[in-house]
Amino acid sequence: MLSIEGREVRVTHPDKPYFSRQTRLSKLDLIRYYVSIAPGALAGIRDRPLVLKRFVDGAEGEAFYQKRAPARRPAWLRTVTLSFPSGRTAEEVVVDDAAGLAWIVNLGCIELHPHPVRSSDLEHPDELRVDLDPGPGVSWADVCRVTLEVRFLLEEAGLRGWPKTSGSRGMHVNVRIEQRWTFGEVRRAALALSRAVERRAPGLASSKWWKEERHGVFLDYNQNAKDRTTCSAYSVRPLPDARVSAPLHWHEVPDCKPADFTVLTIPKRFAELGDPHAGIEAAPGSLEKLLDLAAQDEAAGLGDAPWPPHFRKMEGEGPRVAPSRARSTAKKPPRTKMPLLVIANSPNKDAALAGLERWKSNHAEVARLLAVDDVLVDSMRGRSSTWTRIRVNLRHVPEALRPPQETPDPDDDPTREWRNRRVSNRVSNEDA
Numbered sequence: 288m289l290s291i292e293g294r295e296v297r298v299t300h301p302d303k304p305y306f307s308r309q310t311r312l313s314k315l316d317l318i319r320y321y322v323s324i325a326p327g328a329l330a331g332i333r334d335r336p337l338v339l340k341r342f343v344d345g346a347e348g349e350a351f352y353q354k355r356a357p358a359r360r361p362a363w364l365r366t367v368t369l370s371f372p373s374g375r376t377a378e379e380v381v382v383d384d385a386a387g388l389a390w391i392v393n394l395g396c397i398e399l400h401p402h403p404v405r406s407s408d409l410e411h412p413d414e415l416r417v418d419l420d421p422g423p424g425v426s427w428a429d430v431c432r433v434t435l436e437v438r439f440l441l442e443e444a445g446l447r448g449w450p451k452t453s454g455s456r457g458m459h460v461n462v463r464i465e466q467r468w469t470f471g472e473v474r475r476a477a478l479a480l481s482r483a484v485e486r487r488a489p490g491l492a493s494s495k496w497w498k499e500e501r502h503g504v505f506l507d508y509n510q511n512a513k514d515r516t517t518c519s520a521y522s523v524r525p526l527p528d529a530r531v532s533a534p535l536h537w538h539e540v541p542d543c544k545p546a547d548f549t550v551l552t553i554p555k556r557f558a559e560l561g562d563p564h565a566g567i568e569a570a571p572g573s574l575e576k577l578l579d580l581a582a583q584d585e586a587a588g589l590g591d592a593p594w595p596p597h598f599r600k601m602e603g604e605g606p607r608v609a610p611s612r613a614r615s616t617a618k619k620p621p622r623t624k625m626p627l628l629v630i631a632n633s634p635n636k637d638a639a640l641a642g643l644e645r646w647k648s649n650h651a652e653v654a655r656l657l658a659v660d661d662v663l664v665d666s667m668r669g670r671s672s673t674w675t676r677i678r679v680n681l682r683h684v685p686e687a688l689r690p691p692q693e694t695p696d697p698d699d700d701p702t703r704e705w706r707n708r709r710v711s712n713r714v715s716n717e718d719a
Contacts, residue, residue, distance in 0.1 A: 289318070289322075289389060291322060291384075291385050291386040291389055292384060292385055292386055293386075294361070294363060294384070294386035295386075296361075296386050296389045296390050296393065297393070298314065298315055298318060298389075298393050299393060300314060301313060301314055301315035301318075302314070302315065303345070304345055305317050305342070305345040305346055305397065306345065306346050306347075306527070306529050306550075307345065307347065308347065308527040309527035309528045309529075310527065310528050310529040310549065310550065310551065312529055312550060314392075314393070314395075316550070317392055317397065317523065317550070318389050318392045318393060320523070320550045320553075320554065321385075321388050321389065321392050321521075321523075322385055322388070322389055323554040323557070323558075324521050324553060324554055324557045325384075325385035325388055326562065327520060327521050327534065327557055327562040327564070328388060328399065328519070328520065328521040328522075329382070329383075329384070329385070329388060330520065330562065330564060330565075330567065330568075331399065331401060331519030331520040331521070331564075332382050332388075332399050332401040332519055333382065333383055334381060334383060334405050334406050334407075335381065335401035335402055335403075335404065335405060335406070336366075336367050336369050336379035336380070336381055336401070336402045336404070336406065336409070337379060337380050337381065337382060337391065337399065337400060337401050337402070338352055338353070338354055338379070338400040338401075338402070338516050339352070339353040339354075339380065339391060339394060339396050339400075340352055340353075340396060340397075340398050340400050341353055341394055341395040341396055342395045342396075342397045342525060343394075343395040344395075346397055346525035346526070346527075346529070347525075349634045349635070349672075349673075350397075350525070350673055351672055351673075352668070352672075352673070354369075354377040354379060355377045355378055355379070356378050356379055356380045357380075357394070360380070360390075361386075361387075361390060363386075363387075364380060364381075364382075364387055364390065365380075365381040365383065365406070366378045366379060366380055366381060367379060367381055367406045367409065369402065369409055370409075371513070371514045372512075372513055372514055372597065372598050372599065373597065379402075381406050397522075397523050397524075397525055398518045398522045398523065398524065398525070399518060399519045399521075399522045400516040400517070400518060400519070401516060401519050402514075402516055403415075403416060403473075403511070403516075405466070408466055410469060410470070411466040411467065411468060411469060412464070412466070412468070412470060412473050412511070413463060413464060413465070413466045413571060414461055414462065414463060414464065415446075415461075415462040415464050415473055415476060415477055415511060415574070416459065416460075416461055416462075416477070416510050416511055416517055417437050417448065417459065417460040417461075417462070417477065417480065417481075417506060418453070418457065418459055418506070418507040418510040418517055419433055419434055419437070419453075419457045419458040419459070419460070419504050419505070419506060419507075420456075420457045420504065420505045420506075420507050421456050421457055421503070421504045421505075422493075422498075422501055422502065422503060422504070422505065422660050423659050423660055423662050423663075423664065424659030424660060425456075425503055425504060427456075427544070427545070429491050429503060429504060430456070430457060430458055430504055431458070431540050431541055431543070432488065432491055433458075433484065433488055433491050433492045433503070433504040433506075434450060434458045434460065434540055435540060435541070436484050436487050436488050436491075436492065437460050437480070437484055437506070438450070438460070438537060438540075439487075440480060440483050440484060440487070441460070441462060441480070443576075444480075444572075444576040444577050444580070445572055445573060445576055446462050446464070446572040446573075446574075446576075446577075447462065447463075447570065447572060448460040448461070448462050449461045449462070449463075449534065449563075449564045449567050450534075450535045450537060450540055451520055451532055451533055451534045451535055451564070452531075452532055452533045452535065452543065452545045452548060453517075453518070453524075453532055453545075454518060454522060454523070454524035454526070454530045454531055454532035454533070454545070454548075455524055455526065455530070455545075456545075457504075458540075459517060459532065461520075461564075461567070462572065463567055463568065463570070463571040463572065464571050464572055464573070464574055465571045465572070465573060465574075466571075467573075467574075468574055470511065470512060470513040471513075471601075472574065472578065473511045473574065474508060474509065474511040474512050475578065475581045475591075476511075476574045476577035476578050476580075476581060477506075477508040477510075477511040477577075478494070478508040478581065478591075478592055479577050479578070479580040479581035479584055480506070480508070480577055480580075481494035481506035481507075481508045482494045482584060482589065483580060484506055485506070488503075490502075490503065491503045491504060492504050492505075492506060493505050493506070494506055494508065494592070496509070496592055496593040497593070497609045497610060498663045498665065498678075499609060499610060499625040499627065499663065499680055500610060501660075502660060508592065509593075509594065509595050512594060512595055512598065515595070518532050519532070520532060520533075520534045520562075520564060521533070521534070521553065523550055528546060528549050529549050529550040529551070530545060530546065530548060530549050531548045531549055531550060531553045532548075533545075533548035533553060533556075534562060534563040534564040535563055536563045539563075609625075610624060610625060625680050625682055626680065626681040626682060626684075626689060627663075627678050627679070627680055627681070628678060628679050628681065628690070628692050628693075629676065629677075629678050629692065629695050630642060630643050630646045630677045630678060630679055630695055630696070631643055631646075631675070631676070631677040631695050631696060631697055631698075632674060632675070632676050632677075632695050632697065632698050632699055632700040633674060633675055633697045633699045634672065634673065634674045634675075634699060634701055635675070636664075636675040638697055638699075639664075639674075639675040639676070639677050639697065640664075640675075640677070642677065642695070642696045642697055643662070643677050643679075645696060646679075646696070650690050652688065653681070653684050653688055653689070653690060656683050656684045656688075657679060657680075657681075657683065657684070658683055660680075661679055661680040661681075661682065661683060662677070662678075662679055662680075663677070663678040663679070663680065664676075664677055665677070665678070667700075667702075672701040672702065674699070674700060674701055674702075676700075
């Protein structure tokens, strides 16, 4: 039992290993980490509904997403009812203090996933999120270069960005904004920003939604759609070295190294330097200039870009289908279809990557012809599950050498049963 700021938090199985490969940490070690940097972590999640991403078997185990607050929870823990694009609602946890933070970590929440809204107004975000996601083979130096381009464009729009490492291979830039705009408007501003960065650094940055069309660093504008979350500042990531999503000062961005920021190093940095994002609440900005930029794009013929697959079709949105699967029409010239093969599906990323290596071994001549960005590693997300899908693009392989689609190895898509059942129900209803 821990006593934290006058509240008692029971820790179940405190010695349970949560990291056991490169860094060895128990559940209690993880809770102590979060308590040690609680002011910084709380700055990113306080007064916001949280999606609980639970690693009940530790960082090496499978995670699942839980939107609904557990029925058994402390009386002092707040909740709010959030509505989703599907029309469903859920009562989600709101954490306001270090005790609440410790309580959700005890549930297995290694990462923290807040929505970009406050509990007092769930329809108007107060944060625009820039998620920089590098493709395979992209260097960290290029990620930093694109991050700095984001900074310059934000400043031109009268906005201040607050950078942090993602804790994995990318960067995040958070922008406090006035609570005047809807989710759709914030996403529209983020799309305009992504396209502007791509124009500034066409060889380094991409705003293209479909992975087969991307290159370099992808600026994921859809992280600003309603019901999307990203890990917040000081979140621990499920990597062997217990890496952390670390807030940075802008002058640190060019020379920073993600591996320097871990559960073992961040508490000392926090104690000595404080929180680089301590001033984030001081001056929320306006999206007006970014929305003006969006209007210019639209006037020039750039329509809306694809939304995430579980959203309804939006007005002005083009075909929501990957170019490799798009059908040609008489009115439009056919787009080049990419020759893609699905190699592996697995909730375990290491298992999926091992399947890729087996495929490469079985098709060694083909594997030698693949460019770095011909291997597409997709982090897939269902309603309550995640898995890794690996595909290869055979665009650089002569047609005579291209192998056919084989059964993926492994082939463990956790949503397949649900999708098959949905199709079966649809057919039954049509027959009825």
